[in-house]
Amino acid sequence: xxxxxxxKRMHGFVLPAPFTGVVVAGSLFALSYIWLGxxxxxxxxxxxxLEIEKSQLKKExxxxxxxxxxxxxxxxxxxxxxxxxxxxxxxxxxxxxRLSEAGPYLSAPYKKTDHSLTYVKxxxxxxxx
Amino acid sequence: xxxQRTKWRFVxxxxxxxxxxxxxxxxxxxxxxxxxxxxxEGFEKSRSLEKNIHPGRGIICDCKGEGNILAINLFVKDVCxxxxxxxxxxxxxxxxxxxxxKLDLPVDEVAVRLNQPDKRFAYIKRLVKxxxxxxxxxxxxxxxxxxxxxxxxxxxxxxxxxxxxxxNYDGVGSAGVEQGMDKYLKGSPGxxxxxxxxxxxxxxxxxxxxxxxxxxxxxxxxxxxxxxxIVEKALDEAMVEHHAKxxxxxxxxxxxxxxxxxxxxxxxxxxxxxxxxxxxxxxxAIGMVYEPGSTFKPVTISAALNEGTVxxxxxxxxxxxxxxYKNRVLKDYHPYGNLTVADGVKKSSNILxxxxxxxxxxxxxxxxxxxxxxxxKTGLDMPGEETGILRPLSGWSGIxxxxxxxxxxxxxxxxxxxNMISAIANDGYLMRPYxxxxxxxxxxxxxxxxxxxxxxxxxxxxxxxxxxxxLLRVTEDGGTGRKARVEGYEVAGKTGTAQKPVDGGYSSxxxxxxxxxxxxxxDPEIAMVxxxxxxxxxxxxxxxxxxxxxxxxxxxxxxxxxxxxRNNRLTDRKAVIAVSQNSVPTRKWHTDEEGIxxxx
Numbered sequence: 001x002x003x004x005x006x007x008k009r010m011h012g013f014v015l016p017a018p019f020t021g022v023v024v025a026g027s028l029f030a031l032s033y034i035w036l037g038x039x040x041x042x043x044x045x046x047x048x049x050l051e052i053e054k055s056q057l058k059k060e061x062x063x064x065x066x067x068x069x070x071x072x073x074x075x076x077x078x079x080x081x082x083x084x085x086x087x088x089x090x091x092x093x094x095x096x097x098r099l100s101e102a103g104p105y106l107s108a109p110y111k112k113t114d115h116s117l118t119y120v121k122x123x124x125x126x127x128x129x
Numbered sequence: 130x131x132x133q134r135t136k137w138r139f140v141x142x143x144x145x146x147x148x149x150x151x152x153x154x155x156x157x158x159x160x161x162x163x164x165x166x167x168x169x170e171g172f173e174k175s176r177s178l179e180k181n182i183h184p185g186r187g188i189i190c191d192c193k194g195e196g197n198i199l200a201i202n203l204f205v206k207d208v209c210x211x212x213x214x215x216x217x218x219x220x221x222x223x224x225x226x227x228x229x230x231k232l233d234l235p236v237d238e239v240a241v242r243l244n245q246p247d248k249r250f251a252y253i254k255r256l257v258k259x260x261x262x263x264x265x266x267x268x269x270x271x272x273x274x275x276x277x278x279x280x281x282x283x284x285x286x287x288x289x290x291x292x293x294x295x296x297n298y299d300g301v302g303s304a305g306v307e308q309g310m311d312k313y314l315k316g317s318p319g320x321x322x323x324x325x326x327x328x329x330x331x332x333x334x335x336x337x338x339x340x341x342x343x344x345x346x347x348x349x350x351x352x353x354x355x356x357x358x359i360v361e362k363a364l365d366e367a368m369v370e371h372h373a374k375x376x377x378x379x380x381x382x383x384x385x386x387x388x389x390x391x392x393x394x395x396x397x398x399x400x401x402x403x404x405x406x407x408x409x410x411x412x413x414a415i416g417m418v419y420e421p422g423s424t425f426k427p428v429t430i431s432a433a434l435n436e437g438t439v440x441x442x443x444x445x446x447x448x449x450x451x452x453x454y455k456n457r458v459l460k461d462y463h464p465y466g467n468l469t470v471a472d473g474v475k476k477s478s479n480i481l482x483x484x485x486x487x488x489x490x491x492x493x494x495x496x497x498x499x500x501x502x503x504x505x506k507t508g509l510d511m512p513g514e515e516t517g518i519l520r521p522l523s524g525w526s527g528i529x530x531x532x533x534x535x536x537x538x539x540x541x542x543x544x545x546x547x548n549m550i551s552a553i554a555n556d557g558y559l560m561r562p563y564x565x566x567x568x569x570x571x572x573x574x575x576x577x578x579x580x581x582x583x584x585x586x587x588x589x590x591x592x593x594x595x596x597x598x599x600l601l602r603v604t605e606d607g608g609t610g611r612k613a614r615v616e617g618y619e620v621a622g623k624t625g626t627a628q629k630p631v632d633g634g635y636s637s638x639x640x641x642x643x644x645x646x647x648x649x650x651x652d653p654e655i656a657m658v659x660x661x662x663x664x665x666x667x668x669x670x671x672x673x674x675x676x677x678x679x680x681x682x683x684x685x686x687x688x689x690x691x692x693x694x695r696n697n698r699l700t701d702r703k704a705v706i707a708v709s710q711n712s713v714p715t716r717k718w719h720t721d722e723e724g725i726x727x728x729x
Contacts, residue, residue, distance in 0.1 A: 040334045041332075041334060043333075043334075044332065044333030044334040044335075047333050048330075048331060048333045058185075059204040062201060062202065062203060062204065063203060063204070063259070065198060065201060066198070066201050066203060066282055066284050069197065069198040069201070069284045069285075070285070073284065073285050073288070073354075073358075074354065074355055074358035075285070075288070075358065090683075090684060090687040091687070093617050093692070093693065096692075098692065
């Protein structure tokens with residue numbers, strides 16, 4: 001009787017290799033799925049939080065714009081000027097320097113041009129009735 | 130022995146696991162398949178959320194763009210209550226007094242709203258600002274909660290009220306630009322269909338459907354905020370000074386038809402539009418017709434000049450102030466003998482203008498009136514414009530031509546008048562007035578970009594040039610419009626003092642004082658109409674309206690940077706006319722059966 005090779009003899013219960021492979025692969029797949037799901041959840045929460053923050057900032061921008069618009073309205077500026085006893089006047093024409101492509105030039109002092117017509121009365125009278 | 134044990138352990142574990150999985154599977158199948166349809170739907174409904182996402186309404190700003198916002202959407206809160214909860218907590222009196230104090234409401238009114246045991250919902254106050262509700266939130270009142278909402282807000286209150294209009298509680302534009310541009314301003318709603326967690330918070334990764342809302346487009350007006358302020362301030366002062374019933378002004382850029390300012394008095398606060406009555410809400414500048422009186426004379430004179438039936442130097446007998454025509458007397462304010470047409474315009478002679486109208490004939494006269502836009506809407510891109518009254522030729526009596534020529538028996542809007550004078554200032558080209566410059570999406574996409582558009586050309590450039598010179602004389606010494614002068618500029622215009630029609634006749638106490646003009650006279654840039662309704666005690670256009678013109682124009686030329694002389698302005702005008710002539714007119718003039726012939 002030939003003695004069995006004790007070195008190659010298997011001790012205890014050994015899972016079959018294909019089964020182990022399937023279990024390990026399945027486990028890895030499941031873990032990956034769970035991990036990806038968790039990441040999606042986490043990203044979703046982050047996006048949602050950012051969306052809420054964006055909407056909140058939008059609200060604040062609109063409120064601030066509204067306040068700013070009110071502050072720089074002509075009536076408000078005039079009121080503040082009056083409060084500080086500041087009187088503002090429009091510049092005269094000769095105080096204005098206009099910039100053009102040809103270079104700056106001073107507004108010419110106003111001269112009244114004679115555009116008015118002088119009509120001579122004629123003898124011919126138009127009668128219509 | 131050990132192997133056997135291990136093997137058994139493994140088998141038992143597997144069996145236990147399979148059994149557990151089978152139980153879970155059965156339970157799962159039972160939950161998904163075994164329940165009644167209604168119960169399943171109930172569960173699904175409790176986990177899902179469907180809602181419409183309302184878009185933000187676009188802003189309205191002046192010609193400078195988003196720097197000067199005139200109407201904006203604010204995020205505010207509705208303060209709501211669950212009356213049954215409030216009553217159960219036996220805190221009605223405390224809650225009512227606190228709400229009354231914080232929301233500035235009468236205590237009894239709040240108490241009535243809360244004292245409804247059968248109701249689960251009631252509004253306490255709508256559209257409350259965040260600052261106010263922050264204080265309220267600190268008290269953590271049982272049965273009181275807040276709802277997010279948006280409200281249209283007008284930062285300047287009554288400023289530009291008739292131009293902007295308002296939005297009702299349903300978010301629909303109900304007057305002015307808000308109404309006219311509603312389809313662009315309101316945007317389109319989006320929708321969201323998603324699963325929610327136990328706290329009804331959206332699970333972002335479980336969204337089935339998300340259609341983002343299309344935000345409302347922004348509207349840019351042609352109106353200049355600073356000029357508008359100058360105009361409104363002048364009108365407010367005029368209302369007080371002249372004890373007037375109403376007053377309105379339009380400032381138009383003659384080359385393009387852009388409305389630079391438009392104001393009407395009385396005015397109302399746009400944020401409190403519900404408390405204003407319809408009479409106050411009326412935009413008189415476009416929605417109220419009046420008999421123009423002498424400011425209408427330029428139409429008659431320019432028509433006759435254009436037809437060649439008269440020339441400026443022709444002399445007419447002004448009958449010493451009273452002229453009997455077809456058994457009806459027509460009077461002048463001051464008696465005159467012989468006057469040239471030019472002097473007749475300067476002195477505003479009714480008799481001379483009536484005689485000039487007769488040289489023209491009824492038919493041609495009416496054709497010119499139509500060509501100048503009298504009796505039809507100008508096509509302004511804003512609702513509420515009136516047509517005015519210009520009767521058909523069949524409705525004219527024997528003296529109609531003589532009366533219409535001086536602005537009686539015809540009713541116009543201030544917009545028609547300023548458009549008419551702009552045509553004279555603009556080499557005879559009648560432009561379509563417009564108040565909306567651009568409509569833009571927030572990403573910059575241009576939806577509307579309004580271009581100047583020529584409606585008709587009632588008179589030639591030669592006639593327009595003569596008319597400009599004739600109207601310039603009105604503000605010279607001896608003219609009726611001396612008080613309309615602006616230092617450093619030549620002003621052309623016409624005064625008007627019209628008796629108001631009452632019960633088939635004319636009132637001897639109620640007048641409409643007006644001034645219609647443009648400047649600089651040699652190369653016009655802006656045209657303006659001032660109308661003061663029933664000024665007291667002085668009622669003359671030259672005394673009441675002309676100084677207001679001067680006051681506004683004096684600041685407008687600086688505000689708009691209009692130099693007294695600018696060589697390139699003529700070139701600019703020609704360029705604008707060349708562009709606008711190529712544009713396709715959106716409307717045609719309604720004229721007599723023969724239509725407008727050559728020469729118009």
